[in-house]
Amino acid sequence: MKKYLRICSVFILSSFLLTGCSVKKAYEQSGKKDMTLLNPGTSRIKILSEFGKPLESKKNTDGKRVDLVAFVQGYSNTEKTTRAVTHGLLDIGTWGLWEFIGTPIETYTNGTKNLVEIKYTKEEIVDKVTYL
Numbered sequence: 001m002k003k004y005l006r007i008c009s010v011f012i013l014s015s016f017l018l019t020g021c022s023v024k025k026a027y028e029q030s031g032k033k034d035m036t037l038l039n040p041g042t043s044r045i046k047i048l049s050e051f052g053k054p055l056e057s058k059k060n061t062d063g064k065r066v067d068l069v070a071f072v073q074g075y076s077n078t079e080k081t082t083r084a085v086t087h088g089l090l091d092i093g094t095w096g097l098w099e100f101i102g103t104p105i106e107t108y109t110n111g112t113k114n115l116v117e118i119k120y121t122k123e124e125i126v127d128k129v130t131y132l
Helices: 002-018 021-027 044-051 077-093 099-108
Strands: 056-059 065-073 112-120 126-131
Touching (some): 021 099, 044 112
Antiparallel strands (some): 056 065
16 A cells, blocks of 8 residues: 555656746747838837847838848736746646647747748848748
């Protein structure tokens, strides 16, 4: 009987130690970008602050700048929190076995990758956006 309790205790303890990977990955996913900034009329400074440094930036012969921007469209804080709580509850409900499913799910569902070409006016205001 003591051997059985010892085995059960080790299993229970190890299952709680394994929980958390999917919860952490869900909460640390990329945030949601403000896509309305990609409309004509937005300044380049606002684009850079939201989407980061462009992969490539050049000026055409007419003096107008063109940026190639790559970013991951992630999830809102509400979505990330909901996913993390769901993973946590499933971890507890399955004694940690959910981690074998939840962690790969969070590894592969990490947002949508986007590549955008942004053309600016001479004043560095968005003129045209092309999704590549």
